Amino acid sequence: MSAAVSHFPLGSSKLEDEIRTVAQTKRVRVSEFFKDFDRLRSGFITASQFKRCLDQNLGIQLTPQDEVMLLDKYDLKREGMVNYRLFTDAIDQAFDPNFMTPTPQALTHTPVEFLGTQRSLRPLSPGSLQRVRDILERMQPFYKYHGINLRTSYEDFDRHHKGVVTESQFYRSFPGPPDITDEEKYLLACRYADPDRPGLCNYLNLHHDLEQIAEDLRDPGISPPSDPLPTYGWWPAEPPADPVIRELFEKIRKAVYKNGIRTIEFFRDHDKLRSGIITENQFVCGLALAVGKEANLARTEIQKLADYYKTDDGRVRYREFCDLMENAYNVPDLEKKPTVDPIRPPRGALTRSLNPLTPEEEDRVQQVLEEMRETARKRRLMMYPYFKDYDRGIAYTRNVTKSQFGRILHFLSLNINPPDFKLLCRKFEEPISGDVNYPAFVQAVDKEFTGFTVDKETPKPMVSPEPDVPSLPISTGHVNLGEVISRIRHHAVVNRIRVAEFFQDFDPLRSGSITKPIFRRGLCLMGFPDLPNDQFAALAEHYTDPKQPDKVVWTRFHDEIESAFTQKGLEKTPTHAVPSTEVFQMAKPGTIHWDTQAPEDWKSVVDAAMHRMREKAAQRRLLSKPVFQDFDRHNYGYVTLSQFRQCLTYLSLDATEEEAAAIEAKFSDKTGFNYLRFLAELQPTPAQELMYQRRLKELTLVNQQKQLPEMNAASNLAGVMFKIKDKVAKERTRVLEWMRDYDKLRTGRMKKKNFRRALDLCKFELKPSEVIILEREFQSPVDPDFVEYLRFSDEVESIFTIKELEKMPEVTPEQFKPPVEWQLNVLSEENEAMVKSTMERIAEKVKKHRMQLFPPFEDFDRVNNGTVSRSQFKRVLTELELGSLVNHREYVSLFQKFMVRVGGREDVNYIAFCEMVYAIAGFEWRKP
Template identity: 60%
Template sequence: MPARSVTHLEDQIRTQLLSKRVRVTEFFKDYDRLRSGYMTISQFKRVLDQSFGIQLGPEDEQCLLDKYADKNDGTVNYRYFSEVIEASFQPNDLKTNPMAKTVEPAPYLGTQRSVRLLSPTTQSQCDAILHRMIPFYKYHGINIRTCYEDFDRHHNGLVTESQFYRSFPGPPDVTEQEMRILASKYLDPSKASLCNYLNFHNDVEALKSQMVEDFEYQTSPPSTGYNIPGKTAEPRSLEDVFDKIRVAVYKNGIRTTEFFRDHDKLRSYIITENQFICGLSLAVGKEAQLSRSDIQKVVDFYKIPDGRVRYKEFCDLMENAFNEPGLEKNPTLDVQRPAKGALSRYLNPLNDEEEARVAVILQEMSETCQKRRLMMYAYFKDYDRSKAYTRNITFAQFGRILHFLSLHVQSEDFKLLCRKFEDPERRGDVNYPAFVQAVDREFVGFTIDSNDAPKLAERPKTPINMKPVDISKISIPELTGKIRHHVLVNRIRVNEYFQDFDQLRTGSISQTRFRMGLSAMGLSAIGQLNLTDSDFLALAYHYSDPNKPGNVLWQDFMVEIETVFTQVKPNLEKTPTVQVPSPESFMVSKPGTLDWRRVTDEENQLVEAVMDRMRQRAMQRRVLAKPCFQDFDRHNRGYVTGSQFRQCLTYLSLSATEQEAAVLQKKYFDQAGFNYLRFLEDLQPSEKPEMKYQTRLKELELVNNRVFSLEKNSCTDLDAVLTKIKSQVMKKRIRILEFLRDYDKLRTGRMKKETFRRALDPANLGLKGSEVSILENAFESQRDPGYVEYLLFNDEIESIFTIKNLEKDPLVTPKQFSVPIEIDQNVLTDVEEPVYNKTMEKLSEKVRMRRMQLFPLFEDYDRVHNGTVSRSQFRRVLTELELSSMVNEREFQILYKKYDVKIGDKDDVNYIAFCDNIYELAHFEWRKP
């Protein structure tokens, strides 16, 4: 078969597979476990048919096998077939151009492109219609796919012919006959009356891309006539290159270190020249518009004798663009800021003739704008609707706005304007604020400082030494006392506010960080305790570090302040017997409180006399004074003003002269106002609650020392206790060792008696305190009387399942432990046994005669179905069955004793055993009365 047919068949298969987005090799690999690249003919056909859905005739299959099958062993080279279909090329094959080996498939957006064969005349008409419609689509920004996708519910790229006519976005001059020609071109040959609009969209977009003109930019001296920075052809010096990079880093927020550190595995801050060039080009090559010579200047500046480059110094310089390192230590430092307009986008340079023509065009537009009083910026801004405020519009939008404003320019002049004001970083967009500023004289979008603008004077970067402070006017003990009071009241841990600043734990930090820690503690103007500058300087000078000038020994400060909690030196856990004084001794009065011990005797006697008179009058009249003061205290701070204090005294009829009121204010006044809570505490002292803690301890000790026990139904011997535990273990199927071994970390086999009690509680065995004491005494360790041999106890409990070390004595037959029945343990006396037998015979005889059913009535009272009822319910059931009249009170007590069951601490009756015994005496069948 000729090679042309094979090529046509391969193109058909390639179109179908690439339309389905299928990786051909992946489906063949499943049949080739050894990855040899070959498979059998039947496997090859199976993959094409089942996996790819390609149905080939016998002639087509034979055509493929003639090319890809090996005639010697009957296998198919699927790897070669995959390479041909996927149109992949070998990277090691340097003889052939890689672009020549690529194959452009026909599919678009996942649909198989199907083209109808038209006559040459019809095809030429279709091409003419498409070329006539492209300018209309490009000008109006029409997208063909969005016009039809609402009708394409299945997203297969097909719509009906009527839908194609209905949503046709053609120009108004397209006739109905031309629309029919287009519809006939894009009709799907395999699906009648369906048009492939995606093929139509693809053709339109391809023609649009052909019409895009690539402008060639020439380098020339910058234009300075529009108050916009221009682009220079080449930087004059290395400083100019650094300025370009610094501006790009600052505008785009680039972290330059991230582009170099991957090349520096050892963190030596030195990389090779090629690595530095790659990192710099990737970081700011496009943003700063760096040429090869610009990058080489930077490389030569930071190159060391061995040919490598110091990138860390370059990154430090760029990271601090228009900033100063360590600015948090010098917040008042004036930062050198860039000049106005330095960060603005520049205009593209043109040659002298073009610059002159642009100036003439802009002058004409400026005169027209001034005559017509146009505000152009608002019209341009309406088209800036992207995700961010980019200050850019497209060429089409730029021409549309000029046409709307009747600023008509010729085609060549429009191209010059687009080239002049095009954004250098976003090709195809116009910097419209720069254009408006060049035309409208009243609009200012960018400003540029002149070269003669005064520069900020450089400030010294060394820290300013703190001036010595005269601490004679400030009492350090009084100041630290206020801080201790603040720390005690707010329960502050001083260590938490300073240790983050001292990462090496040297105990010394800078004065600025010491001030930051004090502010975080609330010792500032916005905190609870205002620490003035003079107070801080006194503290800093008192705790200054003699070895590091300008630092503070914060740990010494912490130790002295936190004595409010320990009252002694640190490490109080090493001396637990030290008597610690009360923390109230560190409480200080609020600022402004008068020390009443320094007043004269006359004032003291006057205050005592006034308080005695007021106290007696308040007691006689049963005056409730606090609500009166609270009416004036809206924020419940405990303070009122002096005038409000006198109003309250008048309202409460607690008369006082002007001198007496002034003395009372002098005693109870502080910086916040009149402390009426302290005044009322002296006027009407409240009864302090009696401290009964010690009394309660003595009463509790007396209760615990009682000789009698409050336990009920507890076991009194070891066998009963073990039987109780074994029954619980057998019922719950638990392992006692799991609860005990966690308390024996060293696996010694013994534990303390207190620990033994604690370990048995989670097992929920229901043991009383006396029963646990019996176990402790029985399994007490011989070496340590205070310990219990819990392994021996566990072996005894585990014996209910098996015998320990049974592998050493295989002939022994283990005896299975059986849980004793509770009613079998209820033993009657010799006197009670005959009475019980006679009672059961009477009841069984009546049940036999009337064929009674006992279970249903008992089950009505057994809500939890545990086989028991209470004694009152037991008697009630017998009454309903008319059997209670046959049993007197003594016989009832004997029945209770015989069928007694302990449910918690309550005595219930096992009605199942009672009914079984009655049925047995009545000679009923098993559970069939």
């Protein structure tokens, strides 16, 4: 095969290039179509099959000359069999993998044009071709500099991705450059016009030509500039000496940190080569767009920063500035420097400060605030909710407009004169938006409200390098070994862990001892947090093997931990009381035993704060838990300490710094702040009563009640059998089919409980007393606990025929006909006469007016069973103006006459009523 490929190199025939182009156009693999004809996978098919595949699957119709050429090339055996495998390798493979060469790109075979498109057949002069080449060379640097992709410019018009657009669309979306004249655009349109589809231009060929020019112009000797080395620290190698520059950096750093701004995103679009340098105007525009509004930068301040980073040629090193801003209050590559302590801003340092005023204006503002503070204290005003109702924008801005600020003050009856109002607005005004910072105003007036606090800055700890000294032995005297073991036992109890599974695989000889590193690894596999070195040393020393000091007796450790579940050798002492597993559970690490360890002053502070918060929450009916759950995304009952204070601020549960710290100490541990415990004490819920015991008592009382009396039950065997025969005749039920499954040996008998079960399956709806009558009648004389169901079945089947009728040829069987239900109703002579006279009155009016009685009744008969309820029967007669002919007693008699039972309810058979009326009126059958 390899010799054949080398004898006919790929791409040697123009016909193969055309077939390859068609295959790439349709996105198909040619080999898949020939395999269906080659069941033995020999690699050969007949010439007719070869031509059929090309014609049907690829749509290629070969000329006689092309057929001869392909068959001569791939008919290697000269037996009329074509080697399709060699042909598909030539078409599908980009190059021959068996032919090694230093320049493999020269052996690749790709279509010259895109997906079978062609150049325009209109010939262009050499001068025009050179002019097109010059135009493309002008276009390519422009596109590269501006990041323009010509292909995406036309894809909106090319919905089917065929690579062509109309000539008008070609002119309309031409992306430039702007110095291209209309004549040059026309020349390009002529060059890339599609010959098969007049009026269309092939923009993909133009795109690929531009890509080829870019490839030709690219100089492999020039490499893109590398990024500058990162700076490790907040300032560059030498901090700026100018205090104004340092102040600008600090202001921009706060704005970047608070708003989460990625400053490099505003500059990198101007730096196409990623050199880290842009022009001065680009730097000024990018910085103003990035943090100009957030940091309230003036034009002169931005120019100072541009001058600070300016190079000798007048450009600006923006990358150094962005690296400085990206690491605001952070250290770059912090994951590689775990011992570095980054400087974080203290809590409240980034809050919005108040605007400075003149000394006279400051005195007047303090005087106005003091008057408002006294009014709010006397009237006990809660001012913050009134301002917060107006803060309903897209986000929680903590700002209101000046008109809203004045409206709220007027609503709270805190009226001041216009000059004082303007002073307050200037004092609490935001420098960017011009709105009023209402939390700062409320905090200045209301002493009980705390909008924000500012902590004192803590100096960065100085880390001195550790001296190179030999390792000292670990001291274990201060370790509470009992607490460590109890903590491990608690972990095993809570997570239901079998300790032996994590150690026995490391002890294949079952000696009961393992090494100390393996013992520590087993503790980690249990999911227990890694112990400090001193605690692990104390634990390993406690379970040290006396025969091998470097090993640990893990079986003894296992027995002590497993004692939380059961006691060893319990089968020998069955009366021993095993303690409950809840005894071994412990609080999480870091939890303070409040009753014994907390100072008395902390207890009084927490009690007073919780009492005040509890009363406020009860008065305002706060739903506190959803506020904490918004921060607890994993629903494990913990939030951070800062999130806890945020929740208190959101719920307006004010607490001083001392109260908040004491509450955090009571409800916090190493995991975080346990807000579930806090809410259980803040808003305790009453214990729910267990309803299971009460429900059991109710069910017992219900089951003790006597059974309800039976309604309409037959009192003798004839009535029961008539009820069963009537049901069987109407529904054509075969009783024997439901009963023989309980008689596997075909004895003709079955137990009474199975007999009752079979009657229920037949859906006879018999009452218990009726079933007892049947059991007593068909009871087996041999065994009183059995019933002769065959005799019962024969009795029921006698409604259709007589058993063994072939032995009695002279007997004529009479088939059972179920009577009409309403005809079984028996009335007294007085009621019968009343019904007769009523029917005659109704029939007389019906005959006189030729009334149709059936349609009004059928409107109420949705299931078409021929019955309606009593109220519906009475309503129809009223609508037909026949209700005035019948009084109440006559209605009752009519109900008794035509009553039928449907699903346990007594309805009226309106069909029998209507037919009797028509019969009395003398109407022809079914023709009133």
